[in-house]
Amino acid sequence: MAISYHLNDHITKKLKDIDRKAFRRAELLASMDQVSRAAIHRQARISTIGASTRIENAVLTDAQIDWIDTELETDGRPTSFVSKRAQIQEKLSKDRERSLEEVAGCREMLLVVYSQGTELFPLSQATLRGLHRELLKYYAPADFHIGRYKVVPNSVIERNAETGAKRIVLQTSDPGPITETAVADLIAWYNQSLPAHPWSIAVACELVFRFLACHPFQDGNGRLGRALFTLALLQCGDASLSQVAPYLSVDRFIEQNKAEYYATLAQVSDGRFHQDAKKYKMQLFLAFMLKAMDAALDSILFYQERIELIQSLSESATNVLHCFKELPEQRLTPKRLRQETLLAKRTISRSLRILLDAKLIQKYGQGAGTRYQLVF
Secondary structure (H helix, E strand, O other), X not given: OOOOOOOOHHHHHHXXXXXXXXXXXXXXXXXXXXXXXXXXXXHHHHXXXXXXXXXXXXXXXXXXXXXXHXXXXXXXXXXXXXXXXXXXXXXXXXXXXXXXXXXXXXXXXXXXXXXXXXXXXXXXXXXXXXXXXXXHOOOHHHOOOOOOEXXXXXXXXXXOOOOOOEEEEEEOOOOOHHHHHHHHHHHHHHHHHHHHOOOHHHHHHHHHHHHHHHOOEOOOHHHHXXXXXXXXXXXXXXXXXXXXXXXXXXXXXXXXXXXXXXXXXXXXXOOEOOOOHXXXXXXXXXXXXXXXXXXXXXXXXXXXXXHHHHHOOOHHHHHHHHXXXXXXXXXXXHHHHHHHHOOOHHHHHHHHHHXXXXXXXXXXXXHHHOEEEEXX
């Protein structure tokens, strides 16, 4: 099966440009040692979790998610969040509880995508339901619909984080037979198209958009839909794309361009679900996602530079940075840092200058009121 839209010369050129850049990044990653590659993957994963959940109006920062991820990696068990929920909540503000549950679930879903992505082809409805369960497993209000298709209408909603105002961007498919048929048709199309089409990104974009237009689950469709883009890259036959996929955070670009993202969804669909995919202006979504891919591929260089910078820090600066990571929500004074690290005042001052120059922390206030906080 072919994709439902035409690729003009302009779009084809952009696809070729992305393909070449992906090849260069794959070569770069192959030249690195395993520790460096793992560090870049972790940075991309944390960025993806943070961006994808904040797009849906969660409030945890990447620095906080970095700390949570570190806490959950100590034993590596799937149940680690359950056993450490209380411990993590003690260090986070009370108003962040739902965000914490969403972050933990998004993390679990992405871990499945990264570790089992290639094995999950051909895609199935059971896989979609399973990923949905991972996504919402810690969010108690979702218990009645987790892993099940929607039973009441829903829509793609844009929320203003500052005012709380909501705007319907896309009227999705009706629950029941229309949604069930749309999902079945989409999966069948994807399984036939991905191995056969020369441009995997074009197939991945259509998969994601048609999934979002259908919105088959009651909640979590945005986060799951964006994860399907990564899954498609992992499953595709393009060696470079599949190799770089674990090191990309496409969601970071989407978060930074959220208004354009929602405007694009509305423009592509004319604001409503279509049973005939050819009625979508899919080229517009592909163009947006190619910009996201370009930015994500560039971010690999940013992550590489950041990791090399952290590895080059002195022992004292590393200890001070670790202190900030242990207290991700707090703005710390030099006095507090001396208490936590037992380092001399002059050593703390020197370490703070190093971390500020490296843009690993930020400074607030002046004089006796000076505070410092971790950035990501």
